[in-house]
Amino acid sequence: MDVQNIVVEPAQSTGSAAPAARLETSLDKPLRDVLPVIQERLVSESSYFGVKALKSPLDFWMYQEIIYEMKPDVIVEIGNKHGGRTLALAHLCDLLSRGRVIGLDVTHELISERVKKHPRITLIEGDACQNFQRVAALIDPNEHVLVIEDSSHTYDNTLNVLRTFSVFTKPGDYFIVEDSICHHGLDVGPDLGPYEAIETFLAENPRLRS
Secondary structure, three states, rough: OOOHHHHOOOOOOOOOOOOOOOHHHOOOOOHHHHHHHHHHHOOOHEOOOEEEEOOHHHHHHHHHHHHHHHHOOOEEOOOOOOHHHHHHHHHHHHHHOOOOEEEOOOOOOOOHHHHHHOOOOEEEEEEHHHHHHHHHHHOEEEOEEEEEOOOOHHHHHHHHHHHHHHHOOOOOOOEEEEEOOOOOEEEOOOOOOOOHHHHHHHHHOOHHHH
């Protein structure tokens, strides 16, 4: 990676092309100025095998650590957009020779055909909570499930998903809620949002705080 491409703020327009600032010129920038750049460069522009992912590769490294440790039978991904992360999750299952992915979103019109054709991926279109029974019918009670909530990020929807899909998780399983950074580091997304929904859910389930 060329350090000249890591820029906290764009050069001022002078009518001619200005050289990009070097990394060392941004070392004293506060985190509040750096986070939007990370969001734009690493998340908004990310792709996986040519499929737009909208996912930080740093976060996805943590995903593979969790999945290798947990070896889930099923990954329920709520919020798929273009399907880059969906495909990446299925490829991790391929590497483990086990597991499958159930993807839910209100629409799958943007999903790549490569994602739709992967044999480990099942896509369900519509509201996640309204389709809970369709998901439950695909999961054996003894299976270990990793749930990922990454849909609308509104407080009400996130809390509803937590309450509804947490029944799948057993000791040792994971329920990942994305984007609690909304208005807690980045001024993006709904306010109230995932952060507050997580707090409410944990307050309702104090046993999960340990």
